Amino acid sequence: MAYGTVSADIIQSSVQGVSLGAGNASIMKNRIINGAMVIDQRNAGASVTANDGVFPVDRFSFSMTQSSKGTGQQNQGSVTPPVGFSNYLGFTSSSAYSVLSSDQFAIRQYIEGFNTADLGFGTANAKTITLSFQVYSSLTGTFGGALQNNAANRSYPFTYSIPVANTWTSVSITVAGDTTGTWVGATNGIGLRVFLSLGMGSTSSGTAGAWAGANYQSATGATSVVGTNGATFYITGVQLEVGSSATGFEYRQYGQELALCQRYYQYAGNGTSGTVLYGFPGNASSNFRVLQVNMPVAMRTAPTVTYTSSGAGTFGTFYADTNFFNALSNAGNTTSDNNIYGYKASAEL
Amino acid sequence: MYKLLVNPMTGQPAPFILRVADNAYIPMDEANTDYQAYLKWLEAGNTPLPADTGA
Numbered sequence: 001m002a003y004g005t006v007s008a009d010i011i012q013s014s015v016q017g018v019s020l021g022a023g024n025a026s027i028m029k030n031r032i033i034n035g036a037m038v039i040d041q042r043n044a045g046a047s048v049t050a051n052d053g054v055f056p057v058d059r060f061s062f063s064m065t066q067s068s069k070g071t072g073q074q075n076q077g078s079v080t081p082p083v084g085f086s087n088y089l090g091f092t093s094s095s096a097y098s099v100l101s102s103d104q105f106a107i108r109q110y111i112e113g114f115n116t117a118d119l120g121f122g123t124a125n126a127k128t129i130t131l132s133f134q135v136y137s138s139l140t141g142t143f144g145g146a147l148q149n150n151a152a153n154r155s156y157p158f159t160y161s162i163p164v165a166n167t168w169t170s171v172s173i174t175v176a177g178d179t180t181g182t183w184v185g186a187t188n189g190i191g192l193r194v195f196l197s198l199g200m201g202s203t204s205s206g207t208a209g210a211w212a213g214a215n216y217q218s219a220t221g222a223t224s225v226v227g228t229n230g231a232t233f234y235i236t237g238v239q240l241e242v243g244s245s246a247t248g249f250e251y252r253q254y255g256q257e258l259a260l261c262q263r264y265y266q267y268a269g270n271g272t273s274g275t276v277l278y279g280f281p282g283n284a285s286s287n288f289r290v291l292q293v294n295m296p297v298a299m300r301t302a303p304t305v306t307y308t309s310s311g312a313g314t315f316g317t318f319y320a321d322t323n324f325f326n327a328l329s330n331a332g333n334t335t336s337d338n339n340i341y342g343y344k345a346s347a348e349l
Numbered sequence: 350m351y352k353l354l355v356n357p358m359t360g361q362p363a364p365f366i367l368r369v370a371d372n373a374y375i376p377m378d379e380a381n382t383d384y385q386a387y388l389k390w391l392e393a394g395n396t397p398l399p400a401d402t403g404a
C-alpha cells in the first residue's frame with residue numbers, strides 16, 4: 001500500500017513496509033487485559049485455592065468443576081520470569097486427580113464484547129487472530145486450550161507443545177475467525193472466552209484446529225496438569241491480536257493496566273481498622289446515613305459490593321451504577337460510630 | 350442462599366439481592382454475573398429469604 005492508504009483497519013505509515021492497524025496496531029493490539037500478570041488487586045501476590053471463579057490475578061480466573069485440586073498465585077514458585085517480564089501466573093496441582101468425563105479445569109479470561117466486536121466473528125469478514133503466551137511447566141507434552149463464544153456453542157480447541165520441563169516456552173496459535181455462529185458484538189457481554197486447560201474431561205474436549213458447534217474448552221488428548229500431584233503450570237505474556245502471526249507483547253503502563261482491570265474489579269481500603277474510609281457518626285437522630293462512593297474507573301456494569309465495617313449498625317447498598325454506589329448505614333447505632341474500613345466492587349464477566 | 354432487601358428509608362423493595370454467604374449486595378442488573386447466578390438459582394427452584402420488615 002502507498003503511504004497514507006487506508007484499507008478498512010490498516011493504514012500504511014510513512015515508513016516503507018510498515019503499516020498501522022490489524023497485527024501492527026499501536027494501541028489495543030492485545031485484547032487480553034493483564035496479560036503480563038502485573039495486577040493482583042484481590043490477593044496482592046498471596047496464594048489462593050484454585051476453585052471455580054477464583055481470580056489468582058486480575059482478569060484471569062479458574063474454571064474448575066472440582067474444588068481444591070490446586071493453588072494459584074502471582075509468581076508462584078519464584079522462578080525467573082521470561083525475558084521482558086516481571087510477573088507470571090502460577091498453578092500447582094495438589095493431588096493426582098483422575099479427570100472425569102464431565103470435568104473442566106482451566107485458566108480462563110473472558111474478553112468483553114466491546115473489545116472483540118471488530119474481529120467480526122460470526123460474519124463472512126471474520127478476522128484471523130493469533131493467541132500467544134509464554135508457558136513453563138514441570139510436565140512436558142501436548143497441552144490444550146480453546147476459544148469460545150458467549151453462548152458456549154462455538155469453540156475452537158487448539159494444542160501446543162511444551163517440549164522441555166521447567167523452561168519457558170513461547171507459544172503461538174493462529175486461528176481463522178469463525179464465520180458462523182452467534183457472537184456478541186459491541187456490548188458489555190462476553191465477546192470471546194479464552195481457555196488454557198489444566199485438565200479437561202472428554203465431554204469438553206474436541207478436535208484441535210477447527211471450529212465446532214460445541215462447548216469445548218480444550219483439545220482431545222491434551223495433558224492433564226491436575227493429574228500429577230505437585231505439577232506446575234505457569235504462564236505470562238498472554239496476547240490475543242489480529243493477524244496471522246504473533247508480534248511483540250504489548251506492554252502497558254502500570255496505571256493504564258490497573259485502570260483496565262478496575263473496569264471489572266476494584267476496591268478501596270485494606271479492610272482493617274487503621275483505614276477508616278467512611279465514618280457514620282453515632283448519637284444522631286436519624287437511623288440512616290448515606291454516602292455516595294464515586295469509583296475511580298467506570299465499571300462494566302453496576303457492581304456487586306461487599307463491605308468491611310464495624311459498629312452495631314448494618315451496612316448496605318441501595319443504589320449502584322457503573323461509576324458510583326450509595327453506601328447505607330442502617331438500623332442506627334446511636335451510641336457509637338459505624339465505620340466502613342473498605343469495600344470491594346465486582347463487575348466481572 | 351440469598352435474601353431479599355427493602356430500602357429501609359422508603360420501605361420499598363430494594364433493587365438488590367443480598368448473597369448471605371459473604372454479605373454481597375448484588376444489583377438487579379442482568380449484565381451483572383452475580384445476578385445472573387441468582388436468576389439461575391431461582392430457576393433451579395430455590396426461594397430467597399424474605400426481606401426484613403420495618404427495618
